Amino acid sequence: QHYFSNATIGTAPNQNIRVVMTENDGFPIIVTDASPFTVATTAFAAGSTAQIVRLSTGLWQVNTLKAGTGTGCNLVSASWITGPSISEAQAVVSPNTTAYSTETSANALQLCTPSRSIFLRGQIEAADYLGNPRTVNVVDVEDYLRGVVPSESPSGWGNIGPVSSLPTSPSIGAKPAGFQALMVQAVEARSYALSSLGEFTSSPGGPSYADICDSTQCQVYLGMNNENSITDQAIQATAGEVMRMDGTNAIARTEYSASTGGYTYGGTFPAVIDQYDGICIPYACNPNHDWTTTLPISTIETTYPSLGTLTQIQVTARNGLGDMGGRVMSLNLIGTSGTVPLAGYTFEWNFGLRSDWFSFTGPIAINNDSPGQPGSTTSSTATGPGNGYLIDDATGGVETFGDAGNYGSMAGKFLYKPLVGMASTPDGKGYWMVASDGGIFTFGDATYYGSMGGKAISAPIVAMASTPDGRGYWLLGSDGAIYPFGDAVNYGSMGGKHLNKPMVGMWPTADGKGYWMVASDGGIFTFGDATFYGSLGAKPINQGAWATSFSATKDGLGYYILDSLGRVYTFGDATYMGDPNHSAGWHLVTYAGITVTP
Known part of the structure; x- marks a missing residue:
């Protein structure tokens, strides 16, 4: 209990x-x-x-x-x-x-x-x-x-x-x-x-x-x-x-793990202290409560060549639960040629760490303490008659623009993994949110059709999109892999293919017979009957930002790209209606998702 x-x-x-x-x-x-x-x-x-x-x-x-x-x-x-x-x-x-x-x-x-x-x-x-x-x-x-x-x-x-x-x-x-x-x-x-x-x-x-x-x-x-x-x-x-x-009487999906590190992640079930995680008695000693690994600086530099020479690692956000301030939500790798911002789970995934609960020691400048900024904004979705959009953040908060309506969020609820994407139902009266492990959360009139939560995935989930009839959805991995549910159909992917930058977003065409994907450099990839209207792939995004999400217009003749500072870029017949970067409530988080109202 x-x-x-x-x-x-x-x-x-x-x-x-x-x-x-x-x-x-x-x-x-x-x-x-x-x-x-x-x-x-x-x-x-x-x-x-x-x-x-x-x-x-x-x-x-x-x-x-x-x-x-x-x-x-x-x-x-x-x-x-x-x-x-x-x-x-x-x-x-x-x-x-x-x-x-x-x-x-x-x-x-x-x-x-x-x-x-x-x-x-x-x-x-x-x-x-x-x-x-x-x-x-x-x-x-x-x-x-x-x-x-x-x-x-x-x-x-x-x-x-x-x-x-x-x-x-x-x-x-x-x-x-x-x-x-x-x-x-x-x-x-x-x-x-x-x-x-x-x-x-x-x-x-x-x-x-x-x-x-x-x-x-x-x-x-x-x-x-x-x-x-x-x-x-x-x-x-x-x-x-x-x-x-409680409330629904539905049988609970009681996922479990051998080790929590001392504090459960939270999500469907509230995060709590796991006082027995560090137990070590004969025949029952947990090797994953405290752990140490050696990660060569050269490995980080090879993985992220845009860094040049790595000079500093800066933890920018933790979840606030447990020792050291909790799990790493985001961090910056800083080098002589540039800065690479990462989610904690991405760093964990890329370097095979035991969890995203860690601190660094080493011969370079290191800051393990989060400055207390809010969590990353990671996705967005559309609602209403097509004249607005929603943007959500990794902690589950939702911001509305235009005529978009808010039907609930995960704000204030700790998640097993951070939220990374969302998609609207066709009538705009609900939406799905997806976490990096593929877990799905439903709001309003959104229906659950399955998830990758608890299942093996080739790379973290970074985005999702709904089919036009709302009876299915796609999940997108950072490696370009596609996971369809309900009536969603796989029209191709970049899974197993070379990418200059990881995928961060996707959106289906109006008839659901194709979709776009966007990479973090703003590059656009088309599948099925999706049409190319331009990209940011050959244009450096200024102020050290990166593309984080994508959403097409209702008629499919244009689309929006969102960057990490909350700026919205328009292509084709997409109309600019404002963005978090230019709103009175702008705050320094990593904005990572956008979707247009249906």
């Missing part, structure tokens, strides 16, 4: 959950079982091996391992006997029992992946994702947790600490204090899973084929391979318990 203070313990019924077995993405589904099993209506004898292959027709073919060419998952010389073709709905592998909770390796399905074999409770289904095969384990939540909890927290914790009786029903007797950590992990993992239902779709805006994955992008799930009697007890002791959000 300390960490999830705006949520309350509740219950949820046991139900099936569909888990994508990502180790097998793109590969045929190969299954064996020490007992008889079936694929659709085809029966397989004990010890035999079945292969399910996706055909170009969209059907799936069920093949049988030829005798003498392999056994079980030992398939080095495998040869297959072609079998019947079936539909995706029929492509279900079932063991010879429905008592999944009591399965053992003697009667559970065994999935053969390219790297290992995994025993799985429940059934295995085939699924299609944009023409590529996916392997899905269908298992009830309580059995699923048996493969998650010991994979996310060491089962040995259950043997650490003083022993006392726990108020569980039915009673499990006296347990060491560390056992309670496993109980908490079980509740968090159950809540996270049940808050994720339907997240994996066969195509953008398409039907759902799975709810969650088996990797660190979601929750680590190793099937029966890592089950443990201690964590099994912790799961049983909390059976059906979940965290529910």
Whole structure:
């Protein structure tokens, strides 16, 4: 309750959950079982091996391992006997029992992946994702947790600490204090899973084929391979318990981490002190509470050649939570040839640091103390009939211009990661905000269609844009990678391609069949039916500023570029209506997002 203070313990019924077995993405589904099993209506004898292959027709073919060419998952010389073709709905592998909770390796399905074999409770289904095969384990939540909890927290914790009786029903007797950590992990993992239902779709805006994955992008799930009697007890002791959000009663997305550094980041749940983060006892010592790393000056200079010779590092903003003033929100790298301003999370990401909570020591001038300025402004969005725009900052504050309306913000609420972008709904009566980890926040009539929060991304998210009908949105990574949700379609990206400067913003065309991207030097990149109307790419932005965001006009015949000092540049038929740099309320923050009212 300390960490999830705006949520309350509740219950949820046991139900099936569909888990994508990502180790097998793109590969045929190969299954064996020490007992008889079936694929659709085809029966397989004990010890035999079945292969399910996706055909170009969209059907799936069920093949049988030829005798003498392999056994079980030992398939080095495998040869297959072609079998019947079936539909995706029929492509279900079932063991010879429905008592999944009591399965053992003697009667559970065994999935053969390219790297290992995994025993799985429940059934295995085939699924299609944009023409590529996916392997899905269908298992009830309580059995699923048996493969998650010991994979996310060491089962040995259950043997650490003083022993006392726990108020569980039915009673499990006296347990060491560390056992309670496993109980908490079980509740968090159950809540996270049940808050994720339907997240994996066969195509953008398409039907759902799975709810969650088996990797660190979601929750680590190793099937029966890592089950443990201690964590099994912790799961049983909390059976059906979940965290529910106060007010809405929705199951909370209880993300968790091995270390907070001593203070949680905040966001959906308020930031709080984590007094146990620095614990260090035998068999349970956190190496990430305090850490030190060596970063050569030459590495920084190579990463940012515009610096010349690095002469100074200046921390310009911290979040105010914990030691040293908290996490670094922004900093300046100062060199003989120029200054590079960065978000703390960008510095962390680029140099592989353990977190964005750090201070510097070294042979150059260093200022680790934030001068107390407000946080960075990081994005904006449009509202109303097309005669205004909103600009928001990294701390969640919102400023309105023209006829734009304010439907709420994250101001005053600490975020797990800083906000970096926003997008308006088509009627201008709501908007989405996105954080650098891909987390999404909705306001007004904006609808949640998914996020990259808690999932692996190739670079920090820097911007987002809504589809014209408001039933989807794109997220943009600083490397130019695109992540579509809802009915958003990928029309191309700069992911994996050379960029002179990182991406900072994007905007869709009027019909949603294309989009623009803008880099920090003001360079514009077009995809789909987007048209080029000019850029700042060849024109140095004065006073040491840099481009931070982009927004097109309603008819798509022009656009705005916003720079870090809050100045707005217009192209095509875009009309200048003022900007933060020239308003009475201007203050020294880094302005980083703009969008036009629809």
